[in-house]
Amino acid sequence: MKVLITGGAGFIGSHLSEKLIEQGDDVICVDNLNDYYSPETKKENISACLKSKKFRLHKEDILNLPAMDRVFDEHKPEKVVHMASRVGVRPSLKEPALYADVNIKGTVHILELARKYKIRNIVFASSSSVYGGNKKIPFSEEDKTDKPISPYGASKKAAELLCHSYHSLYGTSISCLRFFTVYGERGRPDMAPYKFTKLISEGKEIEVYGNGRTKRDYTYIKDIIQGVAAALEKDLGYEVINLGNSSTIELQHLISLIEKETGKKAKIKYSPMQAGDVPETYAEISKAKRLLGFTPKTKIEAGIKKLVEWYNDKHPDTRIQ
Numbered sequence: 001m002k003v004l005i006t007g008g009a010g011f012i013g014s015h016l017s018e019k020l021i022e023q024g025d026d027v028i029c030v031d032n033l034n035d036y037y038s039p040e041t042k043k044e045n046i047s048a049c050l051k052s053k054k055f056r057l058h059k060e061d062i063l064n065l066p067a068m069d070r071v072f073d074e075h076k077p078e079k080v081v082h083m084a085s086r087v088g089v090r091p092s093l094k095e096p097a098l099y100a101d102v103n104i105k106g107t108v109h110i111l112e113l114a115r116k117y118k119i120r121n122i123v124f125a126s127s128s129s130v131y132g133g134n135k136k137i138p139f140s141e142e143d144k145t146d147k148p149i150s151p152y153g154a155s156k157k158a159a160e161l162l163c164h165s166y167h168s169l170y171g172t173s174i175s176c177l178r179f180f181t182v183y184g185e186r187g188r189p190d191m192a193p194y195k196f197t198k199l200i201s202e203g204k205e206i207e208v209y210g211n212g213r214t215k216r217d218y219t220y221i222k223d224i225i226q227g228v229a230a231a232l233e234k235d236l237g238y239e240v241i242n243l244g245n246s247s248t249i250e251l252q253h254l255i256s257l258i259e260k261e262t263g264k265k266a267k268i269k270y271s272p273m274q275a276g277d278v279p280e281t282y283a284e285i286s287k288a289k290r291l292l293g294f295t296p297k298t299k300i301e302a303g304i305k306k307l308v309e310w311y312n313d314k315h316p317d318t319r320i321q
């Protein structure tokens, strides 16, 4: 199978690239290696992949349609995983137009090229953010998602709708997977699990928004990858599917697990809840189980242990003796 992954040098994309190469697929990675976080970190993410003949990196922006057309024309991929995106809820309040450009117009570019090059199957990385301030838990794919509360959430919802229109017009099979707070080895530096592991390890202060009682459905990276790989194997028509752990963890519990694994006490500064943040996320995953055989296996205790072990291997200087 020849798979084009946009955003393939990012956290989730790089794990997916490794998994597909391992199972014998050819991976074409398109990533502009932008500086939302360090481009060096992104190059490191794919350093193992770059050694494989089954992996090709194209440093391109999905907003550059002619350049993207050349990549599709050169490789003629059979399937596409569209992960490239401006990420993060809070930064989307500062640069909403950029989020709309990359996440909405960029998605249209990918859908147009998929149409032109007759791609059979697209997997789109959507987000639990589309649920906005939904009070009904767990969040089900049947719930209304017409009130996202951040430009990021709104851009993901808009992209899901565009995916539906392309499916309806051209018959392309498109799975929109709504990821719930993914964490683990090579985790995103702006997200709490990695950020707090780093700061606590370094003995620095962490800033907690709200009173520490906000809850997230943290999902371990290898479990997410199992779900994405399963979606790539299926022609489902158009489906929206939650991929979460289906358990909800308070932020203060997450911090205590990181304290336990690092052997260091967190120095916490409490700040008010931030605009755009939701109090809780919690995925209903029976649809993922039914359609994809998705069964997340990693409890938060085991996942945080793996994250901290990986972090310690990279930063032996901060490890507790």
Ligand SMILES: NC(=O)c1ccc[n+]([C@@H]2O[C@H](COP(=O)([O-])OP(=O)(O)OC[C@H]3O[C@@H](n4cnc5c(N)ncnc54)[C@H](O)[C@@H]3O)[C@@H](O)[C@H]2O)c1
Binding pocket: 006, 007, 008, 009, 010, 011, 012, 013, 030, 031, 032, 033, 034, 042, 060, 061, 062, 063, 082, 083, 084, 085, 086, 087, 088, 102, 106, 125, 126, 127, 128, 178, 179, 180, 181, 182, 183, 188
């Ligand atoms: N990590 C999570 O918890 C989470 C949760 C919900 C949804 N998602 C979605 O999953 C996908 C992957 O997220 P991630 O956590 O791996 O983020 P990431 O930032 O590590 O990866 C995204 C990659 O896309 C690339 N990219 C951004 N804009 C681009 C552009 N214009 N052209 C080409 N490449 C571009 C970035 O350089 C980056 O490498 C994103 O679509 C994100 O919205 C992630």
